Amino acid sequence: MSKHYYEFFNGLLVEVSGSGGRTDEQFQKMYGHFRVTSPTREPDMVIEETTKDVDPDVVLGDPNDYYGWTGEQFVIRNGSSFMAVTPGWNHIQVTPGFEPFYAIYPMEFEIRKRMVEQGKALVHASGVQLNGQTTLFPAWRGAGKTNTLLSLLREGANFLSDDRLWVGADGEASGYPLGVNLQPYNIESFSEVELTHDSLKDRLRHEVHEYVNDRFGGANQLPATALLYLNGKFLSDDGRDFTDVGSLYSTAEYVEHSSVDNIVFLQAAPNNDHITSEPISTEEAMKGITSICNFEWDGRLREYFHAYDSLVSDGTMVDSLDEVIQREREVFEELFEDVGTHRARIPRERDWTEHGLDTEVVEMIESLEPRRTVEASD
Structure with a gap:
């Protein structure tokens, strides 16, 4: 079993040990920027893969989908996979097939606790700097966040992050250089972007999977339906191919810190043909950011922590x-009062270049004027 170490913001040192399970692999691809080879101290948190089963004395839920307590560990079981947590949440065990993000959220919660002491908050957003102005794009999944980023990088923008970043009440954003999770529709929209694979076998599996989907995806006959089922079961991967953002466009540079000029909330608009945008109030922006944070991590953490507190004596999570x-x-709220806040509705098209959305999103960003500039000119 190999061990890898990652040192995050504010010095949180995390050890991840495993033998090629999903969590170990995703950490290596997603958090490569934070990897350290020779830490000089003990880790603050350990996440390790395990094949040993757990036997809770008390459970909340169904036999194969529950929260439980063994007397020493809090257990989250999803079918044959589970996560077992030692009180204090600094030692987490996961089975090789367990969903990696379900272990990442508690880890990032520890980072959030430290960062909020510095007046910084985590947001699910991409961020770019184009023509000297920095724009952040908070969004639910599937709203066009990555395609927006790629469109602006192609235009010469620099980047803070594709998926997460930190914002401060002082108006500054801090980058979170994670691997970008490219999907097939991202590749189709930007022909110059190439999906990388760890091996020839992975590449062939991906290409056959995509061919079958393209060839039979619209069919409703029984043979085609059966083929699509087998294709998804045996040839698809977990849908995550993390790529270093800087490797996609050689001119794009990572921006570690920048003052925020505009925040544009992205929403998918399946019935739209073109991108539309409008300014929104601080109140609307707060509703938007609350819904995003709840969907991305807080809702799941709240369910975990309620179950934990009810099963573990003195639980205060x-x-x-x-x-x-x-x-x-x-x-x-302080940030939204000082910067331009907007909402953009994005057509849900698979190929952005074909439909001109890559150009539209660039034009939209170039047309934005920061709120503080408008106020200063009044």
């Missing part, structure tokens, strides 16, 4: 989460 969320909300 819900109170800890509430405190962090409230302090992050204060950060967001």
Whole structure:
């Protein structure tokens, strides 16, 4: 079993040990920027893969989908996979097939607790710097966040992040250089972007999977339906191909810190043919950011922590989460009062170049004027 170490913001040192399971692999691809080879101290948190089963004394839920307590570990079971957590949440065990993000959210919660002490909050957003102005794009999944980023990188923008970043009440954003999770529709929209694979076998599997989907995806006959089922079951991967953003466009540079000029909330608009945008109030922006944070991590953490507190004596994880969320909300509200806040509705088209959406999103960003500039000129 190999061990890898990652040192995050504010010095959180995490050890991830495994033998090629999903969590170990995703950490290596997603958090490569933070990897350290020779830490000089013990880790603050350990996430390790395990094949040993757990036997809770008390469970909340169904036999194969529950929260449980063994007397020493809090257990989250999803079918044959589970996560087992030692009180304190600094030692987490996961089975090789367990969903990696379900272990990442508690880890990032520890980072969030540290960062909010510095007046910074985590947001699910991409961020770019184009023509000297920095724009952030908070969004739910599937709203066009990555295609927006790629469109602007192609135009010569630099980047803070594709998926997550930190914002401060002082108006500054800090980059979070994670691997970009490219999907087939991202590749189709930007022909110059190539999906990389760890091996020839992975490449062939991906190409056959995509061919079958393209060839039979619209068919409703029984043979085609059966073929699509087998294709998805045996040839598809977990849908995550993390690529270093800087490798996609050689001119794009990573921006570690930048003052924020505009924040554009992206929403998918399946019935639209063109991108539309409009300014929104701080109140609307707060509703938007709250829904995004709840969907991306806080909702799941809240369910975990409620179950934990009810099973583990002296559990206070819900109170800890509430405190962090409230302090992050204060950060967001101060930020939104000082920058331009907008909403953009994005057509849900698979090929952005064919439909001209790559050009439209660039034109939209170039037309934005920061709120503080408008106020200063009044």
